[in-house]
Amino acid sequence: KQEVTQIPAALSVPEGENLVLNCSFTDSAIYNLQWFRQDPGKGLTSLLLIQSSQREQTSGRLNASLDKSSGRSTLYIAASQPGDSATYLCAVHQAGTALIFGKGTTLSVSS
Amino acid sequence: AAGVIQSPRHLIKEKRETATLKCYPIPRHDTVYWYQQGPGQDPQFLISFYEKMQSDKGSIPDRFSAQQFSDYHSELNMSSLELGDSALYFCASSLGAGYTDTQYFGPGTRLTVL
Numbered sequence: 001k002q003e004v005t006q007i008p009a010a011l012s013v014p015e016g017e018n019l020v021l022n023c024s025f026t027d028s029a030i031y032n033l034q035w036f037r038q039d040p041g042k043g044l045t046s047l048l049l050i051q052s053s054q055r056e057q058t059s060g061r062l063n064a065s066l067d068k069s070s071g072r073s074t075l076y077i078a079a080s081q082p083g084d085s086a087t088y089l090c091a092v093h094q095a096g097t098a099l100i101f102g103k104g105t106t107l108s109v110s111s
Numbered sequence: 112a113a114g115v116i117q118s119p120r121h122l123i124k125e126k127r128e129t130a131t132l133k134c135y136p137i138p139r140h141d142t143v144y145w146y147q148q149g150p151g152q153d154p155q156f157l158i159s160f161y162e163k164m165q166s167d168k169g170s171i172p173d174r175f176s177a178q179q180f181s182d183y184h185s186e187l188n189m190s191s192l193e194l195g196d197s198a199l200y201f202c203a204s205s206l207g208a209g210y211t212d213t214q215y216f217g218p219g220t221r222l223t224v225l
Contacts (some may be wrong), residue, residue: 034213034214036216041199041221042218042219043201043216043217043218043219044154044201044203044216045216046213046214046215046216049212049213089153089154091154093214096167097156097167097169098144098146098156098159098167098169098203098214099144099146099154099156099203099214100156101153101154101155102153103152103153104153
């Protein structure tokens with residue numbers, strides 16, 4: 001059974017710092033991996049999707065990498081801002097089911 | 112750009128009542144997914160539909176049922192509600208079976224069962 005783990009569970013950084021969020025999964029037979037942002041009590045905003053054949057995707061200050069064989073993905077956030085404060089979830093999509101989520105990393109960026 | 116629409120946004124029900132949640136996917140999207148997110152939990156997949164047919168099934172209780180209609184909107188019907196059903200229910204849509212496509216999530220319906 002697929003398990004998705006995100007480390008750390010919480011992270012506090014000062015504004016301007018570059019940071020890395022980690023996601024690992026136990027079954028490498030995935031179609032794709034998606035990173036989301038969730039503000040408290042709100043919906044999920046898709047940040048980046050990486051297909052299983054891809055190694056990385058970039059959008060603005062965000063860069064996500066995927067190493068399918070080792071079951072790892074990272075989300076790199078450059079020059080963090082207070083507005084980046086939120087919970088970041090990674091999720092994998094595999095056959096027979098929809099997205100399987102990790103429990104998220106709650107990020108707090110102080111000004 | 113148009114997004115996924117869910118209604119109602121908030122719903123309060125008593126135990127043993129029924130509830131119906133509606134989802135309107137992004138125009139031209141033919142796949143709908145339902146997820147349940149309990150307090151402090153990660154979203155859990157319930158069920159999905161592709162071209163009006165059930166495609167995958169997750170941890171959906173037998174008390175729940177869902178369908179996708181000819182206009183691609185979907186409804187999640189929940190009966191004999193329990194306190195533990197209190198959660199945020201998300202609908203997501205994608206174009207195609209979703210294996211390679213981004214799933215776009217709606218704002219969610221917050222269900223409170225008293």
